[in-house]
Amino acid sequence: MLSTKHVLGIKYLTTADIQKILETAQQFKEVINRPIKKVPSLRDVTIANLFFENSTRTRISFELAEKRLSADVVNFSASSSSVKKGETLLDTVNNILSMKVDMVVMRHPSPGAHLFLSNHIDANIINAGDGTHEHPTQALLDAYSIRERLGSLDKKKILIVGDIKHSRVALSNIFCLQKLGAKVKVCGPPTLIPKHLPHLGVEVEYDLKKGLQWCDVANVLRIQLERQDIKYFPSLREYAHYFGVKKSILDELTHQIVIMHPGPINRGVEISSDVADSDHSIILNQVENGVAVRMAVLYLLAGQRN
Amino acid sequence: MARARTILTTEKFKLTIERLCHQLVENHPRFEHTCIIGIQPRGIPLADRIVKRLRTMVKNPEFNYGKLDITFYRDDFRIRQTPLEASTTEMEFLVEDKNVILIDDVLYTGRTVQAALTAINHYGRPRKVELLALIDRRFNRHLPIQSDYTGMIVDALDEAYVKVEWEDIDGTDKIKLYPKKANT
Numbered sequence: 092m093l094s095t096k097h098v099l100g101i102k103y104l105t106t107a108d109i110q111k112i113l114e115t116a117q118q119f120k121e122v123i124n125r126p127i128k129k130v131p132s133l134r135d136v137t138i139a140n141l142f143f144e145n146s147t148r149t150r151i152s153f154e155l156a157e158k159r160l161s162a163d164v165v166n167f168s169a170s171s172s173s174v175k176k177g178e179t180l181l182d183t184v185n186n187i188l189s190m191k192v193d194m195v196v197m198r199h200p201s202p203g204a205h206l207f208l209s210n211h212i213d214a215n216i217i218n219a220g221d222g223t224h225e226h227p228t229q230a231l232l233d234a235y236s237i238r239e240r241l242g243s244l245d246k247k248k249i250l251i252v253g254d255i256k257h258s259r260v261a262l263s264n265i266f267c268l269q270k271l272g273a274k275v276k277v278c279g280p281p282t283l284i285p286k287h288l289p290h291l292g293v294e295v296e297y298d299l300k301k302g303l304q305w306c307d308v309a310n311v312l313r314i315q316l317e318r319q320d321i322k323y324f325p326s327l328r329e330y331a332h333y334f335g336v337k338k339s340i341l342d343e344l345t346h347q348i349v350i351m352h353p354g355p356i357n358r359g360v361e362i363s364s365d366v367a368d369s370d371h372s373i374i375l376n377q378v379e380n381g382v383a384v385r386m387a388v389l390y391l392l393a394g395q396r397n
Numbered sequence: 398m399a400r401a402r403t404i405l406t407t408e409k410f411k412l413t414i415e416r417l418c419h420q421l422v423e424n425h426p427r428f429e430h431t432c433i434i435g436i437q438p439r440g441i442p443l444a445d446r447i448v449k450r451l452r453t454m455v456k457n458p459e460f461n462y463g464k465l466d467i468t469f470y471r472d473d474f475r476i477r478q479t480p481l482e483a484s485t486t487e488m489e490f491l492v493e494d495k496n497v498i499l500i501d502d503v504l505y506t507g508r509t510v511q512a513a514l515t516a517i518n519h520y521g522r523p524r525k526v527e528l529l530a531l532i533d534r535r536f537n538r539h540l541p542i543q544s545d546y547t548g549m550i551v552d553a554l555d556e557a558y559v560k561v562e563w564e565d566i567d568g569t570d571k572i573k574l575y576p577k578k579a580n581t
Contacts, residue, residue, distance in 0.1 A: 092479040118466065118483035126491065127519040130469035160469075390469070394480025 093391050097216040099205045100225035101266035109270055113235050115387035116380070123159060123382055133162035136393050139187050141197040142219070143169040143180075143204075148354050148378060149219050149229070153196050156385035162393075165192065180204060181211055188214055194393065197221075215392045223257050223318060229353050230263035232384040234271055236377045237308055240349055245272035250302045252278045252334060253312030253361050256285050257319060260312060260353045265293055278302040279334060282323040283314075299334050304344055310351040311336050311362045331360050338365045349373055401560070405549055405572035413548040414443075417529060418450045420546050421498065428460035430524070431496045436513050437466040437484035440501035442563040443531055447500060461495075463488040470512035493521030502561045504530035507542035532559050532572065 093108045101109070122130055138157050142150055150166075157164045167187065169175070174183060184195065194215045197205060202224030209216050220226040238244055249268050255261045255277045268275050269292060277284060278296045288295060296302040303309055314330065324330050336350065350362070350372045358364045367374060405413065425431055428451070435444025441464055448462050468483040499513055510528060517523060531548035537555055551559055551574065558578035564570045 115483060118468070118485065121486050122469065125488075125519060126521070129519070131515065132469045132471075132474050135475065391480060394474060394477075 092395060096392070096395065097205070097209050097218075098227050098388055098392065099209060099216065099218050100221075101227045101230050101263045101270070102225065104227070104270075106270045109231065109234070109267060112231055112384065112387045112391060113238060115391060116231075116235055116384040119386040119390070120380065120383040122386070123379075129159050129161060131161045132390055133157070133160040133393050136160075136193045137163040137165070137191060138194045138196060138389070139165045139167060139192045140219075141167045141184065141187070141195060141199075143174065143197070143199045144220065146198055146219070148381070149198065149226075152378070152381040153217075153219060153228075153385050156382050156389055157196075159382070160386055160389055160393075162194075162389070180208065184208060184212060188212055194389065215395075217388060217392065220259055222259065223262075223315075224259050225263045225266075226259040226353075227263050227267075228381070228385050228388060229260050230267035231388070232377055232381040233260075233264055233310060233351060233353070234267050235380045235384050236351065236373050237268075237273075237349070238271075239376070239380065240373055241307065243272075244268060247273045247308065248276070248306045249273050250276050250278055250296070250306035250309045251312065252299065252302065252309055252336065254283045254314045254319075254323075255279050255288070255312070256283045256323075257315040258312050260310075264310060265291055276302060276305065280324050280330065299336070300340055300343070303336070303340060303348060306348055308349040308351060309336060310353070312353065313355060313357055313361055327360055335359070335361055335363060336366050337363045338369070341366060341369075341371060347371065351377060353377070401573040401575045403571050404551065404559075404574045407570045410570040410572065413531070414446055414450065417531075417546050417548055418447055418454060421447070421451065421529070422454055424527075425460075425496065425498075426455075428455065428458040430494070431460040431498065432463060432490060432492050432523075433460050433498045433500065434463045434465050434488070434492075434513075434517070436499060436501040436509060437464055437468075437486070439503070439561065440499075442566060443502050443561070444500040446563075447529070460498075461490040463490065465513060465516055467509060467512040467516050470516045472508060472512065488520055491521040492517055492523040494524050495521075497523040497526045498529055499526060500529045502530070503532040503534065503559050504528070504542070504544050504547075505534045505537050505559075507538050507540035510542050511540055531561060534559065 094105050196217045196219050198219040200222050202222040204221050205218045251261050265275050276294045276296050352374045435441045464487040466484040466486045468481050527545040529546040530544040533544050533547045533550045556577050558575040560573045562571050
């Protein structure tokens with residue numbers, strides 16, 4: 092059983108919670124590889140997917156996870172809803188909940204939107220991304236994927252490369268990996284590294300090659316141009332030159348590393364095609380594991396209800 | 398601590414399993430088109446023991462052996478205070494048009510077997526499903542489910558608890574009856 096009613100962020104989960112989710116996900120991974128990929132566990136549960144921000148992978152992954160657990164699913168996107176007519180978040184959610192919805196999966200552009208909501212509603216809330224803050228299920232599936240490839244996370248060295256400042260994946264990954272005993276370093280242009288990172292026990296490396304040489308796993312992040320209000324580096328070409336992960340750099344390393352990316356990929360910017368499609372990469376495994384991990388989160392949260 | 402009573406001693410325990418194996422062989426001489434499926438977690442030591450014995454009794458038996466976890470199929474999910482922990486499922490075959498022999502240690506309310514039947518359907522449509530249970534608590538059933546092969550019938554009150562102990566896990570083979578589950 093999880094120690095919390097909601098999954099608002101990795102920060103609020105204990106190490107035991109994370110371990111339990113990963114262990115349960117292991118069983119669900121077996122389920123989604125069966126000829127019939129469905130179990131009846133959540134047949135009396137209704138889940139609303141509220142996406143106030145664009146999403147492809149996360150939304151489909153959550154929807155598949157819910158359907159494979161036999162839950163009833165309703166989808167909502169801000170662009171085609173009454174949010175455009177001026178309705179508040181709390182009103183929107185309360186209206187949906189009055190139609191007897193048990194769980195809410197939400198993505199919202201404002202950091203902390205889920206925490207605010209959790210103080211006002213009874214349903215279980217799962218954070219599917221809140222602005223630049225946290226994306227807990229992504230961090231859980233990243234941890235699961237690393238564990239699947241390397242056996243364990245204890246004392247493993249993980250480098251997060253790219254736009255750390257605007258990435259919710261980076262923060263959730265830092266919390267999650269550290270709770271599981273891994274060492275985390277970040278790498279990127281100084282303008283995209285938040286200045287308070289050392290308080291989280293994270294080292295900063297500005298030289299990509301040195302960072303890659305240090306690590307066992309590199310998690311490469313996208314440049315979040317849509318969240319950048321000012322120019323943080325001169326050009327994408329220059330960024331790709333200094334911080335793009337290319338095969339030529341990997342070939343120079345003395346050991347083989349695992350390459351991860353939460354998607355969507357901007358090929359030729361933060362990662363080159365030959366790296367993204369190489370044997371080093373577990374990008375598509377991450378996507379597959381995402382469904383299993385989200386099934387585990389939904390299952391463990393739904394099971395707490397009476 | 399409630400005092401437990403041993404209702405099947407080590408010697409009788411071995412004889413019972415031996416008898417069950419012979420009954421299986423009588424009905425399935427070469428185990429053609431047959432799958433033996435143990436229900437996780439407590440049916441597995443019994444299934445392991447039976448499968449090991451059958452492999453010595455029958456020359457090149459043709460059955461598949463699988464381990465099925467039914468946690469995600471249980472009907473008491475969200476009724477219990479906490480969700481049950483799942484075990485691993487190891488089913489490297491389909492049951493389409495096969496004879497399935499389900500194995501569990503104790504047949505009690507029948508709900509575990511019902512969940513197992515639902516789970517098995519996800520691996521195909523079996524020709525026939527049989528149930529082997531080491532203990533049959535026949536007066537505590539919630540569903541119309543019966544075993545085809547029974548090691549021992551135990552008539553006990555609803556609050557009583559039957560525990561099967563295994564040599565490799567608990568030190569000796571025996572079956573104990575506790576008056577109350579909470580105190581076991």
